[in-house]
Amino acid sequence: MEEISVVSPQELGPFTLFYKVIASQLKVHPWKSAGVAALIATLLLYLALGGAFIKIASLLQYGF
């Protein structure tokens, strides 16, 4: 009981259901969702930026 009530449930008004759907995916299988989302975001960035995308990758490699 103490573990369940350590934080109060999130309430976001009309967005609560949307939040709970996303949170349930990220709680149990974060890398399934995050991995797919990362790949889709990358492909969209590549289509949007074209050659600049390759320059960004090169710059990021210097980032460490």
Next chain:
Amino acid sequence: MSLVISVFFQSFVSFLKTSWGCFNRPYETYRKISSGSFNLLSTFFIFFFVCVYFAWESLIRTPFRSPYVLTYNFGLSFLAAATGFSLIVGILYFLGEKTHEKISLERVVILWSYSLLPTVIWFFSTSLIYMILPPPRTLSVWGKGFSIVFISFSIALLGWKIILYYLTLRFGLRISLKKILTVSFVVIPIIAIYSLGMYYLRIFRIPFI
């Protein structure tokens, strides 16, 4: 002596289990960490790997292997990272006290320490890739393919970092999403200023947070 070794191994096993939990089931793991009965010593290994990374990074980046220059670079990087870590923990603790009842600084430190896992992994892997496949990338099929893989990997780790940041606020400060967003409106500009400062001081191009 055997007690020290036993405690060391227990802490190491706890670190490995918690790290795997942060990767696989971050919500449950962070809830367990914040429950209070957690081994603080296990966070020592995170800072150990951070030190190993900075030693490795100063070896790669320094053109000549003078021990003084290597030690200086290592010390500077470590000091800058420690400053960033302390700054964020201090701000989160201060804001947490303002938005909620008294919170535990130890809990915030442990939770934020484990959120360094994606940071260390990204920096280590980027430095290794730099050695194996030094930039710049070309517009060939291989260059484009590698760029897509590398940026996907970076975005995935960034997503993991954001999840751990959210969970640090959720379980460390025990606040709702609205208050998390309010706290973030304060924290993110401060992180941005710190990042710019580190960039202009030529310590970190990407902030080590």
